[in-house]
Amino acid sequence: MSSELPSRVNGQRSAAVLIPLLVLQLALLSLQIKTPSGTLLFKSWTMAAQAPVLSLFARITGGVGDFWRGYFWLVGARAENEALREAVQRLSLLNGAYEQSRLENERLRRLLTLSDSIERRALGARVTARAPSFLANLVYIDRGKRHGVRVDAPVISGEGIVGRVLLVSADQAQVQLITNPGAAIGVMLENSRTPGVLAGTGDPLLELKYIGDTDPVAVGEVVLSSGLDGILPKGMTIGRVVEVEKGKGVFQAIRVKPLVDLIHLEEVAVLLDPPITETSSRIP
Amino acid sequence: MKYIFLALSSFLAIIAQMIAGENFFLFNFLDLSLLLAAYWAIYRSRMQALFVGSLTGILLDAALGWPLGYNGFGRTLAAFVIGQCWKRFNTADQPWVRFSIFAAASCINSASIYLLFWFMQRSSSGIFPGASLLQAVITAGVGVVMFAAMDGYRRIQTHKAH
Secondary structure (H helix, E strand, O other): OOOHHHHHHHHHHHHHHHHHHHHHHHHHHHOOOEOOOOOEHHHHHHHHHHHHHHHHHHHHHHHHHHHHHHHHHHHHHHHHHHHHHHHHHHHHHHHHHHHHHHHHHHHHHHHHHHHHOOOOOEEEEEEEEEOOOHHHOEEEEOOOHHHOOOOOOEEEOOOOEEEEEEEEOOOOEEEEEOOOOOOEEEEEEOOOOOEEEEEOOOOOOEEEEOOEOOOOOOOOOEEEEOOOOOOOOOOOEEEEEEEEEOOOOOEOEEEEEEOOOOOOOOEEEEEOOOOOOOOOEEOO | OHHHHHHHHHHHHHHHHHHHHHHOHHHHHOOHHHHHHHHHHHHOOHHHHHHHHHHHHHHHHHHHOOOOOHHHHHHHHHHHHHHHHHHHOOOOOOHHHHHHHHHHHHHHHHHHHHHHHHHHHOOOOOOHHHHHHHHHHHHHHHHHHHHHHHHHHHHHHHHHHO
16 A cells, blocks of 8 residues: 555656646647648647637626626716706706796886886886785785885786786785776777776676677777776776677677786786876886 | 756667668567657656657657657657556566557557547548557567566566675
């Protein structure tokens, strides 16, 4: 047994030498022999031996690359995505604010144009509140006695008449909309100049009273203020005829739709007394 | 010194084989370089025998004008086979065992060369298997006689020393 061990070790050593020697001989041969295509066998073998290693390496690097791109880059992409999302939200808000400013600017421009056409001083005001009951048809504006607002002062918007001031405090005023059941305005039809009274009903539509059954009234005709009520200036647009019923009595039953969108009212102008000769408008 | 002797003996074996083959036809079938590798495997070092096999094989390839490596591969393998078989089998006074080992090593040498030719150059001589068998028989026969004589010589030397 004791002699077997060195012998086995010697055998293993010679086997360890044998393989490199055989490989060396093969390598030597491959450096001298060419393939039918003229390539040295050594090159051909080297390429053949390289192929799986390169393929494996490419797979590993590809996998690592995919992992890197798919994971680590995505971490950055996620943070970037969040930052972009925040930026988009911020810009959306900003854009919304700009859009609101643009719309407000348009409304104010119309209001200013209308105010300029009236020979009374106009005071710009913002609608701050609406009466708790929708049916009340009352709104509050941020101008009061301190700003020169008086009871019964007409309130207009870019499209036409909104109503009149009902109550006034130092910095606030309550405005009775033309749709209020208590509201009544001296008006006339634009084409026939027939006078009448436009009364609120509490509904979105107004009622045009005291137009004779034989007076010509057309659907779509504009209703203007007549100035006979001593409150509103003459010739201001109020609404447009939407329904006409004849033959039910002495007067026609006429329904008028206000030109002003009273539900989405935001900016208005209060016409101040006394009338002035020179046009001066102050819009906040 | 040992390695110089190794290289020199390898070189001389090839020269001797070439000269003998030129003058005596049958010596063309005596593989002296294989017997030299066998000598190193049996009496010296099995590991060194591998180098002897490689070196004599390459020198023979060079002498034959073949691509270097065919005989180097075959003789290295043959030297390994002889060394391993000599270790595993009882070869003392067993001429047929010795003959078989030498013949097998010679056949392995020839077969490996034949296979390498086929594998690398897709061609091999038609007479190669027959010539290889003859070479194996002659080399094994000469090897048995030579190593028996060497054993006797060593035995005498050992006896004298005692």
